Amino acid sequence: MELSTQKILAHNDGPVGRIILNNPERRNAISLDMWQGISEAFDQFSENPKIRCVVMSGAGDKAFASGADISQFKERRSNADAAEEYARISMAGRQKMLHCEKPFIAQIRGFCMGGGLGIALAADIRIASEDAQFGVPAARLSIAYDRLNLGNLVALVGPSKAKEILLTAKRYSGLEAEKMGLINSCVPISDLETAVADITDRISENAPLSMKASKLTINELMKDDSAFDGALVDQLTRDCFDSKDYQEGQEAFLNKRKPVFTGA
Known part of the structure; x- marks a missing residue:
């Protein structure tokens, strides 16, 4: 690089x-x-x-x-x-x-x-x-x-x-x-x-959107209440549940295999 x-x-x-x-x-x-x-x-x-x-x-x-x-x-x-x-x-x-x-x-x-x-x-x-x-x-x-x-x-x-x-x-x-x-x-x-x-x-094996949501939400929780971005946290949650990776996680669990996440 x-x-x-x-x-x-x-x-x-x-x-x-x-x-x-x-x-x-x-x-x-x-x-x-x-x-x-x-x-x-x-x-x-x-x-x-x-x-x-x-x-x-x-x-x-x-x-x-x-x-x-x-x-x-x-x-x-x-x-x-x-x-x-x-x-x-x-x-x-x-x-x-x-x-x-x-x-x-x-x-x-x-x-x-x-x-x-x-x-x-x-x-x-x-x-x-x-x-x-x-x-x-x-x-x-x-x-x-x-x-x-x-x-x-x-x-x-x-x-x-x-x-x-x-x-x-x-x-x-x-x-x-x-x-x-x-x-x-x-x-x-x-x-x-x-x-x-x-x-x-x-x-590296985990879902990127889930990790992003966890990291950024914890960062928001460290801020004062007046600076807390609730809209961001809500959107991060929605992004996870609307993702293809969410479907992949469920299917992998039901089929007893490792999930393959793409971040989408």
Whole structure:
């Protein structure tokens, strides 16, 4: 897949779209051009009906993503105005991840810090190896995170634990992250790819419209009542019951065979 930067690699792996954060010399620190590449990759996977889910991982074995590329801060985030422009570009990438209608899985090994953790929080499912380390060192850099990133963190671990993570800038192990609900599961290093493959295999066999409805409805439930889009949720439900896949699911069940879903 052609993208505007070599620091983001993306390819189709059967029904799985794979994105690799490819900046291993800087422990996959996220530069501004990488945010653009992330946006492009999600656009292409979202438009491809053969892709059932997206998996993101980091190049090498040292990091998923160690955070934002601090070497760009003097040029790109030198003051409040520059920081706003940086946030505008990076926010576009975050929105692509959050609004992707297909299941998004973060496969995490090594460092997952700061902005890297923000990317992982945008995933629907997070699977990490035992050598993973998580943290938000914002307090050591005198920077602040926006509502989107903090909202995702608070939704997962609650306000008290979120404050502990931010105020102490402490690093947490994969097992600690699993215990607090920051990730779905922590597995031995040797089992990481197998654990993620088990999830993608299951997802790939399921009905795309049903998974889309489940994901987007849960996302709506996380919003304030005033922002909840009931019409969207109702339409997602109708789309499932009006689909050919609904008929296929019933026929497969009655005939005791595996269903073959097309997303139609």
